[in-house]
């Protein structure tokens with residue numbers, strides 16, 4: 723498991739593979755999940771709203787992130 727620093731709090735964050743990457747809509751290979759503040763987002767191009775798939779399955783995505791954070 724790779725690690726990165728959180729863009730929000732600079733705490734330890736995990737980089738996890740995006741299960742949707744390559745599925746057609748997902749353009750980000752990795753997801754960043756902060757273990758400190760709970761921030762979650764894409765590890766790259768997070769600043770570019772145009773890169774976010776508009777029709778991604780949001781609820782499934784949020785469920786995944788909750789599971790990764792251990793909520």
Ligand SMILES: [Zn+2]
Pocket residue numbers: 728729730731732733756757758759760761
């Ligand atoms: Zn954080």
